[in-house]
Amino acid sequence: PSLKGVANGGMAQFQEMMRQQLESSMHTELEKLLDTSTGAERDVSKKDFEGFNNLFHRFLQVKGPSVEWIKIQRPPEDSIQPYDKIAARGLPDNVANSLNKLVVVKLNGGLGTSMGCKGPKSLISVRNENTFLDLTVQQIEHLNKTYNTDVPLVLMNSFNTDEDTKKILQKYTHHRVKIHTFNQSRYPRINKESLLPVASNLNMNGQNTDGWYPPGHGDIYASFYNSGLLDQLIAQGKEYIFVSNIDNLGATVDLHILHHLVSQPNGKRCEFVMEVTDKTRADVKGGTLIQYEGKLRLLEIAQVPKAHVDEFKSVSKFKIFNTNNLWISLAAIKRLQEQKAMDLEIIVNPKTLDGGQNVIQLETAVGAAIKCFDNALGINVPRSRFLPVKTTSDLLLVMSNLYSLEAGSLTMSPKREFPTTPHVKLGSSFTKVQEYLTRFESIPDMLELDHLTVSGDVTFGKNVSLKGTVIIIANHGDRIDIPAGSMLENKIVSGNLRILDH
DSSP: OOHHHHHHHHHHHHHHHHHHHHHHHHHHHHHHHHTTOOHHHHHHHHHHHHHHHHHHHHHHHOOSOSSOGGGOBOOOGGGEEEHHHHHTTOOOSOHHHHHTTEEEEEEEOOBSGGGTOSSBGGGSEEETTEEHHHHHHHHHHHHHHHHTOOOOEEEEEOTTTHHHHHHHHGGGTTSSOOEEEEEOOOEEOEETTTOSBOOSSSOOSGGGGGGEEOOOGGGHHHHHHHTTHHHHHHHTTOOEEEEEETTBTTOOOOHHHHHHHHTSOGGGOOOEEEEEEEOOGGGTTSOEEEEETTEEEEEOGGGSOGGGHHHHHOTTTSOEEEEEEEEEEHHHHHHHHHTTOOOOOOEEEEEEOTTSOEEEEEEOOGGGGGGGSTTOEEEEOOGGGOOBOOSHHHHHHHHSTTEEEETTEEEEOTTOSSSSOOEEEEOGGGSSHHHHHHTBSSOOEEEEEEEEEEESEEEEOTTOEEEEEEEEEOOTTOEEEEOTTOEEEEEEEESOBOOOOO
């Protein structure tokens, strides 16, 4: 054998030895952590750690990007269907039959920290004092009343949101919607250098709080299955879940997509639908659907080799992105969990803790499972089904007269002449919800707005109207008060304008 061959063989052997050593050290550390607790907490953590060990094992095996760029193909024509084609089939006389097979699942693990709020993001008020959660409950209750059905709501909480969410759920006891919750797993953050857990015990207090994280929404399959709720719902005759982010106000139950799923012949049952929508320049980071080794697959920006990132972001090659509105067969989730056949790409998320320690979080994404399901399908839906509220700029849009609210659903006002939403960029003085609210005496009229940029110390009086492109920039140390009743159309406002009460 050539020397090079021996060297390579020796290298591979050495790497395998290192891997085994790391896994064995991790195993020892996790056992130590388990020994710091007893009873139920220990049992739950033991289950969580099984999932984590599996992820860690796969993390150590992976070399380089998880896709070979050259193997990427465009999805076949029929694998992404236009929504209009599916809606054109019409609805059956008995919509209730389909609805009774459905469960609505909302991803409710996130905190409101990016918007300057404490507690679960779903408890932020978005419109007329209604929170994300209120709107969700109203939507499903409206369905149940209209069609005399029993569509339940399931919330996937994380250890960050569970307690606060459960407290608030009491207010819905007399609403016509059954609400269930289950918890995402809790995984240990690992030190970037040693690849060992940073937590010293299973507690969630003091310094230890930083030691844990919820491992991304791809964890839904295992934690839903482990919670026992999956089996319970199957026993009740439920067949599909509709999963979406709780902060996507466009993700309402769509009867046409539901009908499409339940009306497929048995041999051709579609087990997974991903709602995608056309990319605009604002969506360059969203995951896209590709054909890869004969299967439909989700490609996320994190998986793209550096040399191809610009190509990935282009609107011409990858024309659609994943809205994270997904319709998934319950029986298929059960089958794949029992066969241990869910193989989700690992997202390595580096973080720096408050003390300056570098850690990594191993995460997975719910949509990545598309390649594991049979007859998976993308449906290209209208942009209105993707209305996420990630920032106060988004919040301004949904609080404004651009949308009207009915039975928990937001729809674009018929008075808006073109269907696109304006592009809004509010500066750092508006980042926190509380501060943002103090800067608007009332939400401006935005029906004819195309673009709004606001930077610096700016406030808005009552009944302001914004049209076309409006740019307002207060330089450092200056302040601009937009007077009550102003109408700004295609204006740039800069300098200093103080309006004081006399």
